[in-house]
Amino acid sequence: MPTAANPVIELHDAYIMQDVNTVLQKVSFALDKGEFAYLVGRTGSGKSSLLKTIYADLPLGVGAGTVAGFALPRLSSGKVPMLRRKLGIIFQDFQLLFDRTVADNLLFVLNATGWKGKSLKKQRISDVLMRVGLSNAGSKMPHQLSGGEQQRVVIARALLNEPLLLLADEPTGNLDPDVTDSIMRLFMEINNAGTAVLMATHNYQLIKNYPKRVLQCKDGQLLDSTVLPMELSGN
Numbered sequence: 635m636p637t638a639a640n641p642v643i644e645l646h647d648a649y650i651m652q653d654v655n656t657v658l659q660k661v662s663f664a665l666d667k668g669e670f671a672y673l674v675g676r677t678g679s680g681k682s683s684l685l686k687t688i689y690a691d692l693p694l695g696v697g698a699g700t701v702a703g704f705a706l707p708r709l710s711s712g713k714v715p716m717l718r719r720k721l722g723i724i725f726q727d728f729q730l731l732f733d734r735t736v737a738d739n740l741l742f743v744l745n746a747t748g749w750k751g752k753s754l755k756k757q758r759i760s761d762v763l764m765r766v767g768l769s770n771a772g773s774k775m776p777h778q779l780s781g782g783e784q785q786r787v788v789i790a791r792a793l794l795n796e797p798l799l800l801l802a803d804e805p806t807g808n809l810d811p812d813v814t815d816s817i818m819r820l821f822m823e824i825n826n827a828g829t830a831v832l833m834a835t836h837n838y839q840l841i842k843n844y845p846k847r848v849l850q851c852k853d854g855q856l857l858d859s860t861v862l863p864m865e866l867s868g869n
Contacts, residue, residue, distance in 0.1 A: 640667040641700070642799045642830045643688060648697030648706075650683050657683045661697070661856045663849060665832060667798065670825045672841055673834040675851030681834040684851065685801050688832070689721055690714045702798050719747050722792030722829075726804040728784050730776045736763070736787050737772035743794050762790040766820060782813035789820060793829075800824065802833040806840065818844055 643665040650658035657680035665671055673681050686692040688701050690709055699706035702720035704713060731739050740759045749755050763769055766786040776784055785805060792800055802821070806814040818840060825831045832849075835841070841848060848859040 641665060642667050642669075643699075643701050643832070645694075645699040646697060648687070648694055648699050650680055650687050651692065651695060652683045657854070658851060658856055659854050663856060663858055665799075665830055667830055668825070668828045669847070670822075670831045671833075671847040671849055673832055673849050673851070674836070674838070674841070677836075679851035680854075680856075681851050682803060684856070685803055685832070685834060689723055689801055690717055715747075719795050720798050722789075722795070722797035722800040724785075724788055724792050724800060724802040724805045726807040728776075728788050730784060730787060732776050734775075735772065736768070736774055736776065736779070739776070739787065740772075740791055740794060743791055747795055758794060762793045763787075765793065766790045780813075781809055782817065785809060785813075785817055786820065789817075789824075793824070797829060799830045799832065802831065804834055804836065806835070806837060814840070815843070 641664040643663070645664075646662050648661040649656050650661060661684070673684065675681050683692060687694055687699075687706070690701075690706065693709075694706040697707075702717060704717040704720075709717070731742065734742070737759050740762065741755060744755045744758060749758070759772060760769070763772055766789050768783060768786050768790065771779065771783065771787065776787070779787065788805075800821075805821075806817055809817060814837070821831055821833070822844060850857040850859075
């Protein structure tokens with residue numbers, strides 16, 4: 635197992651469970667602060683379950699693990715929101731609130747995570763929209779935006795609390811190739827600025843175009859390209 639100097643994720647002999655079923659066993663890896671890694675594997679191989687374990691939607695019952703300084707085993711329900719404030723979570727299906735503007739979508743998150751001060755919240759919303767190239771989108775409704783623009787809003791939402799780590803589950807799965815490329819360039823900019831990224835994807839062309847470390851879920855194991863070379867394909 636590679637040892638990271640400043641790990642934002644560190645799992646050792648972890649068993650990733652879905653209900654009573656073990657989907658991955660003896661998972662050991664570390665992701666350093668500011669590192670980027672892809673998470674690949676067939677549908678049902680454990681990618682989403684691993685991500686859910688990392689952000690404490692699924693419990694870690696066997697093995698050791700820390701994420702952003704929080705120990706996953708026996709993590710109390712009261713500490714789960716504290717952990718998630720250190721994370722940005724990005725989904726393929728956006729999960730935006732379509733009954734309110736882009737700015738109000740972001741304000742909802744700031745209110746939910748304890749931000750105080752109207753002017754401070756307004757400035758933070760402006761900052762993250764500018765960062766993702768949507769400075770003029772705050773007053774728009776989500777349905778007025780393209781799919782790529784909606785995904786940029788989702789990324790902006792994930793950046794609100796200046797996370798140590800972005801967890802992205804198939805963030806380009808519903809986007810056409812040109813839009814996918816622009817979203818990937820944005821992820822690379824965010825990563826180059828110091829935020830760690832763990833991205834689940836089925837798009838192997840992305841990995842060829844933007845080569846980074848690869849973690850592969852296969853046959854109940856997690857394989858690491860920094861430990862063993864691997865042949866990647868869509869199979």
